[in-house]
Amino acid sequence: MEHAGTCEACGETTSLQASPLPFDSEEMPRIIEHMRSHTWPPENSHFADVCLEGPKQLAQYDAEIDQLQRKVDSLKEKRQHLGTYVDACRSLFSAIRRLPNELLEKIFRMCSPLSARKMSDTDSPMQEADRLAKRYLFELTKVCSRWHGIVMNTPTLWSWVVVNPSLWLEPLHIEPPNKWDGHLRLLERSLEKSGACPLVVDFSVESIFSGAERALQMLMDQAGRWKRAYLRAPLDCFRNLGQLPMLELLHLSDDSSGDSDLYVFEAAPRLRHFEFRGLASRVPRVPWSQLESFLHWHVPMDPGELSSSLQLMHNLPNKGKFILDVDLDELEPPFALHPISSDLSALAMLLTACFDTVDLKGILQSIFEALTTPKLHTLELHRNWDAPAIPFWPHDAFAGFVERSSLGKSLTCFEIHIRITEGELLQCLAMFPLLETLVISDCTKESESVLVTDTLLGRLTIKAEADATTPPLIPALHFFSVSSILRFSDEVYWEFLLSRLESGKAAEKPFQARLYWLEPTERTFSAEMSSRIVALVRERRLQFDMGRDPDEPRRPE
Template sequence: MCSAKAESGRNVAPHLPAELLVEIFDMCSPPGDDGLDGLSDTTTPAQEVERLAKKYLLQLSQVCSRWHALVMGTPMLWRILIADTTLWRGSKKDPVVLLNLVEASLERGASHPLTLQVAIEDEESLGSDLMESLSRHSQRWRQAHFWTGFLSFRLPNVEGNLPLLEKLEISQNDDWREFDVFGDAPRLTHFTVSSWGTHVPTVPWAQLHHFRYHSFEPNDLEGSLALLGNDFSAHARCDLILIVMDIDLPIELPPIISNVSGFSLTLDVHEPLPQVLGAVLGCLTFSSLNALAFLGKFGDRTLAWDNNNFLAFAARSSLRASLTSLEMARTTINDDELAACLTVLPLLEQLIIADIDGEGVTAGLITDTLLRRLIWTPDALCLVPRLNFLCLTSLLHFSDDVYWDLIASRLIPARWNGLVLEAKIYCLQGRSRDLSEEFILKGVELEAKGELSFTARLDPEEELLRKLNL
């Protein structure tokens, strides 16, 4: 009987429909080979060779002639190409052999759209040859991430030949004048830049949905903020991550007007100086901002708040008539200042706030005092009357009863747009207590009744960053 079952098992897989087999083959890729975060410092030269060869696909192709035909004849399976030439010198394989593996993968991918993740460290011919090979297939690029550490990086014959490119990410240690080949990319909507340099490649700014800029250059506030002045559409979001250290005061920044609908600012400020955020707020004006976020650096460096400059910024940008989402994390704002901000933002629907839980720095914004101020009242004094999403990342310095009083007051008013109230609690590691079973059960019961969407768990961002020792 066992022998018959084994024989049956061997016969089932080869006779599965081809479409299902291909899906299964695609799911066999090792972690990191799926086009997400493939470039890693933990990858070894031997693993790089296996990745370039698509070893898992070659092994599948050896099972039987049918599987071989499917693997070699299905371009979709070869759509992801990850190459890290910083590992090639340490490999036992000749660089020409590795380049041939890339060429074979490109050939088997035929005309299927490509996802690329490529790292090039030096100016040797292997890097140039690799980019020349990839550039010959630029009409197939759908998503591309390039990391390079030298100035003479080239993308030959790419300009005007990017009909499918939707997402582009560039990470570089130096300036990159040679990257200005993306101005004609009719489908490009997501653009990410991480750099020490000061020159950002030209792209079709007006069609972007999301632009993210991470500058490693300290104190480049003026140059970085100037990117907001590009010709974005009114539905674009812009995220800036900037470093400020040992900067001279006062900080003088030229005025900038932007029409993006979403803006997130992460400031890594080495000293808690409110003049830094104050200078940024003092120079910015948004014409149609819907979502706004201020974030400090994770760890022991927080973002010092400047309430007066924020109120002036809110008035100048007419946030009273446009802003629907506000987020503040690792920001030293107190409940009086937050209440003053919320008073001038009557259209807010989403409020995302956090206590501070850094290395030697803790601060509790989310207390009974603040939660009581957020309880809904049927008058003009009510803060955030349209609130339907409340996310608290908390040290749990509030009482259960006051929290549930707040939630109970919001259940019906939150339905003004046809939705139920969504309430999230993310518990920080330095919390003063744990949530009780009764607390969790109450949220679960309200969710079961369809009155509330409820989440209570450890803070996922803190968990991830602490695992990475960041």
């Protein structure tokens, strides 16, 4: 018969009583000793009683444990229900519920995955289907009815249309009947949901087939809403394209050869930026006179094609910017280019080189020897971060280009990210007394190619007349950005900053300085130096940014 008792551990009432069976921990060694021998326990020992009554006592303990476990489980369940209720009540006062729909819509757009807005060479057919279906948007609709309504009734969330029909085909590129009907329905839904708002269209196909034709026609039917268009397909596909009243940026990629007589892109009164990948002869007619920039991507290089590409700068208005992406590995100097004279105001080159065995310096030399740009105010020379080789600087050819073009009277912005010695850079900077913006980087760790040193900073420091042994370089400098392996001292950098802040130019607006480090280097200023810079920023005399170079590709973890 069970009798209520009190648990010695917690003081709670329990039906479980202490076991009447004797248990002595000191007796265990004696029991173990018996087991190691052949001695039989005495007949009057209590061991037999334990064997008989022990299982009953253990069962009582198990029953009590089960009962307590049920109580614990019940308490946990009640606690979970209460927690859910409390969280729900708190959610009623959540700050996100107070956000207006317009702000939530912007958050949704900013948080959209990159794969939903940009193609990749590694995209799979499944990823293409998810992108067409806007799956990430439908995940948001599951949060609450309000979010569901925002997603389904906000046209701008559906206005980024990315289509790659090449991924619709079977692995063997066979066209099964009606295979792409589902893809087309998804595309049609996005176009319908986007309403009348401007579209960003990204279309790419390797070879035209019926499904791709239907998709492209659906997009071209909405050409009046195109704001930015990235089109990678044969140009002949667009002959029936209508007017483009809203188009501001156009990217075309065409691998065909021969001359192009396509004129449909001329009907784009708002077009300001044009990018083209392919032969110069394939560039279609566009409203050149209104363009602000033209980028010729990945030019398939030989000297003749390079010359034809450079000749395209004549099409731009004087205020325009010409950007040339040059694959240096495909060229074999020496060669001469046709002389090119242009009143262009801005020129940029993206230089790709994978092999140091190529005469990279000779190629740039040929380009500079051909150019004359007397009204140039911006010159940028960029390296391709994804290519291992870094072009060398053709100093003599560049000096001739500067003298021929009288760049000392016009250049105000100079950006250089290729291999140049400190001495050559100092000579270049001495040619540009009107320079206001300077952006440079240490391209290698080799001593002769490290640019950002105490020597450079000292030459850029404006000193009092009594202390000045040489005149400072670029006295009008107002924006200075470096990507560096940080071989300079804090004090020299501080003296440079302070001297620029005390110049007459700094009184008009804050001096701007950017200091970025390149892997694997990293650096912070001393506490005193940091406090000085913070004070200048607070006084609005300095705009300063410091950190890892945002343009340098991240190394895999």
